Amino acid sequence: MLFSVLVETRLRPGIADPQGHTIERSLPHLGFEGISEVRVGKAFRFSLEAADEATAQAHADEVTRRFLINPVIEDADVTITVAEPA
Amino acid sequence: MATRVGVVLFPGSNCEHDVVEAVRGLGGEAEILWHADKDLHGVDAVVVPGGFAHGDYLRPGAIARFSPIMESVTAFAGDGGPVVGICNGFQVLTEAGLLPGALQKNAGLKFLCAMATLRVETTDSPLTSEAAVGDELRIPINHFEGNYTCDAETLAMLRAEDRVVVRYVDNPNGSVDGIAGVCNEGRNVVGLMPHPERASHALLGSTDGQVMLRSILAAGRVAAG
Numbered sequence: 001m002l003f004s005v006l007v008e009t010r011l012r013p014g015i016a017d018p019q020g021h022t023i024e025r026s027l028p029h030l031g032f033e034g035i036s037e038v039r040v041g042k043a044f045r046f047s048l049e050a051a052d053e054a055t056a057q058a059h060a061d062e063v064t065r066r067f068l069i070n071p072v073i074e075d076a077d078v079t080i081t082v083a084e085p086a
Numbered sequence: 087m088a089t090r091v092g093v094v095l096f097p098g099s100n101c102e103h104d105v106v107e108a109v110r111g112l113g114g115e116a117e118i119l120w121h122a123d124k125d126l127h128g129v130d131a132v133v134v135p136g137g138f139a140h141g142d143y144l145r146p147g148a149i150a151r152f153s154p155i156m157e158s159v160t161a162f163a164g165d166g167g168p169v170v171g172i173c174n175g176f177q178v179l180t181e182a183g184l185l186p187g188a189l190q191k192n193a194g195l196k197f198l199c200a201m202a203t204l205r206v207e208t209t210d211s212p213l214t215s216e217a218a219v220g221d222e223l224r225i226p227i228n229h230f231e232g233n234y235t236c237d238a239e240t241l242a243m244l245r246a247e248d249r250v251v252v253r254y255v256d257n258p259n260g261s262v263d264g265i266a267g268v269c270n271e272g273r274n275v276v277g278l279m280p281h282p283e284r285a286s287h288a289l290l291g292s293t294d295g296q297v298m299l300r301s302i303l304a305a306g307r308v309a310a311g
Contacts, residue, residue: 011190015235016260018195070145070181072188073235 002083003048003056009069009076010041044068047083056080088115089306092129094159094175096121096139096150101172101283105135108286112296114303121153130306131168131212132159134175136228136281146174146189146231147181156182168212168305169275173229176267176277185270185277186244187236189229193260197230201292202280203255204266211251211269212305213276216297222255223294225280232279234261234268244268251276274305 011017019040027035050056060078069076091109093102095118102118109116119126121139126132139150150156156178163169163184171179179185192198206214206221217223236244241262244250252267259279267278282295 014237015190016193016233018191018193018233018260022195067148068144070148070188072180072186072237073190 001050001052001056003050003053004081004083005044005046005048005056005060006079007044007060007064007068007076008041008079009043009074010039011073012075015073041074048080053080053082087310088113089131089303089310090115090117090129091131091133091302091306092117092119092126094119094121094132094134094155096137096153096178098139098141099135099137099174101136101281104281104283105133105172108283108295108299109303111286112299112303114299114306119155121150121155124154124158126155126158126162130310131170131302132162133302134159134169134171134178135283136173136175139174139178142174145181147177147179150178151182160184163270163272163275166272166274167309168302170213170302171275171277172281172283173232173279176279177231179275179277184275185268186240187234187268189231189279190233190235191231192229192233192258198232198258199228200226200258202227202258202266204252204280205255207250207253208248208269210248210273211276211301212274213267213269213278213282213298213301214251215304216301221297223252223285223297224292225282225285225295225298226292227258227280228284229259229279232261233259234265234279236262247271249273252278252280
C-alpha cells in the first residue's frame with residue numbers, strides 16, 4: 001500500500017525560537033493583532049510503500065526520530081494517510 | 087615522532103586546510119581524512135573542521151553524522167582518542183551524539199563573523215590542557231547556528247562535572263550560560279564554535295588559538311603513548 005506521510009516539526013517547548021520571536025514582534029507593525037506563541041518549524045511530505053498502516057507509521061516514526069529531527073531541540077507530529085490511487 | 091592529526095573532509099567543509107596549516111606550523115603532522123573512507127590512517131588525534139558539511143541541508147551536521155568516517159571517529163572517541171570539533175565540526179559531533187546539546191540559530195538571527203574573547207574554564211580537555219583556567223583568548227567566530235542549547239538537567243550536569251571548556255566573555259549568539267565549547271563525559275571529545283586555527287599566526291590578528299592547537303597535539307602524543 002502507498003501512504004502519504006506528513007511530518008511537521010517544531011522547536012520543543014522551552015527552546016528559544018529566534019525566528020518565531022522575530023515574526024511575533026513584527027506582526028503588530030503590520031497591523032496583525034492578537035497573535036501570540038508563534039513557533040517556526042518545518043514540514044516534510046513524502047510517499048511511503050508499506051504492507052499496512054501500522055508498519056508505515058512505524059517506519060515514518062523511525063525516520064523522523066533518527067534523521068528528520070534533532071530530538072534534543074525538536075518535536076514532530078507524524079501523520080499517515082492512505083494515498084489516493086492515481 | 088611528530089603527533090599526527092587527521093582532519094576530516096566532508097563535501098562542503100572549508101576550514102580543513104587552515105587546520106592542516108596551523109598544525110604543521112606548530113610542528114605537528116596533519117593529513118586530510120575523506121569522509122567516505124572508514125580508515126583513520128592511524129592518526130593520534132582527529133579534528134572535525136568548520137564549513138558546511140553536505141551543504142548543512144536539513145540541519146548542520148545532520149547528514150554528515152551518517153558519513154562512513156563517523157563510525158570510525160565514534161569508535162576512536164570510544165577508545166579515548168582525542169577528537170575536537172570546530173564550528174560545523176561541533177555541530178556534527180552533537181548530531182552524532184558524541185557531545186550533549188545542540189546548536190541552533192543565533193539569538194539575533196544574524197550570521198556572525200567577528201573576533202570573540204573566550205574564557206578558559208577547565209584545562210582538563212584536549213583543547214585546553216596547555217592553557218590556564220581564566221585565560222582569555224581572542225579567537226574568531228564565523229557562524230549562523232552557534233547558539234548552544236541543552237535542557238536544564240544537561241546544563242546542571244555540564245556545570246557539576248566541569249565540562250564547560252570555554253565560555254564567551256560577551257555572549258554573541260545567545261548560547262545558554264555563554265557556552266562556547268563543551269566536552270564529553272570521558273573528556274576526550276571537545277566541540278567549540280570559535281576557530282582556533284584562524285588565530286594561529288600574527289598575520290591573522292591573533293595567535294591565541296595556538297595554545298588550543300598545542301593542546302590537541304599534546305593530547306595526541308598522550309594517546310599515541
